[in-house]
Every structure is written in C-alpha cells, then in structure tokens.
Amino acid sequence: MDSGIGAMVEAVGEARRQLRENALPKARDTSRERVPEKEEAELLKALSGLLEAVVDLADAASGRMATGDSRETYTKVVRRLRDQAHYLRGDAAKVAKRVGGAG
Structure with a gap:
C-alpha cells in the first residue's frame, strides 16, 4: 500500500489494540471502586x-x-x-x- 493507507490502518489498529488491552479491562473490572x-x-x-x-x-x-x-x-x-x-x-x-x- 504505497498510498500511505497502510500506515493509517496500522495506526488505527494500534489504537484499537491499546484500548482493548489497557482501558477495557479496567472498565470491566467490577472489583474496582466507583469513579469519584x-x-x-x-x-x-x-x-x-x-x-x-x-x-x-x-x-x-x-x-x-x-x-x-x-x-x-x-x-x-x-x-x-x-x-x-x-x-x-x-x-x-x-x-x-x-x-x-x-x-
């Protein structure tokens, strides 16, 4: 993908991966205290x-x-x-x- 779309798709995929691996588990963790x-x-x-x-x-x-x-x-x-x-x-x-x- 010489048009640069590959880099864009990769960046979006990395953002999605970071959200799923880092933020989502914390949001789903019912043992955490309530948000102030x-x-x-x-x-x-x-x-x-x-x-x-x-x-x-x-x-x-x-x-x-x-x-x-x-x-x-x-x-x-x-x-x-x-x-x-x-x-x-x-x-x-x-x-x-x-x-x-x-x-």
Missing part, C-alpha cells in the same frame, strides 16, 4: 477527543479517494462522527456541571 463524581466527565471528554481524531483522519483521507462514491461516503462518515463527538463533548460538560467538576 468529580472524575465522571473525564472519560466522556477522552472519548470525544478520540472520536475527533478519527474525524480528522477520515476528513483528511476523504479528498484522496479515487472515486466520487467513496469521497461521498467519507464525507458522510465525517459528518456523522463529528456530530457524535459534539454530543459526547456536550454530555461531558453536562456531567461535569452536575457533579461540580471543571467542564
């Missing part, structure tokens, strides 16, 4: 940031697609994911405000 209220919004903010990075990647790649149909698909993906990142950021702010954190 002041920290409840932090994961939502982190998820929003991760989604925003995915949006940036999809947006940057969209203009490089060879076919109009693929460019259109990427444009739709960017819009949908950007909306979701925005919702997550708003939800994080609401949670932070509710629990008295710094939103």
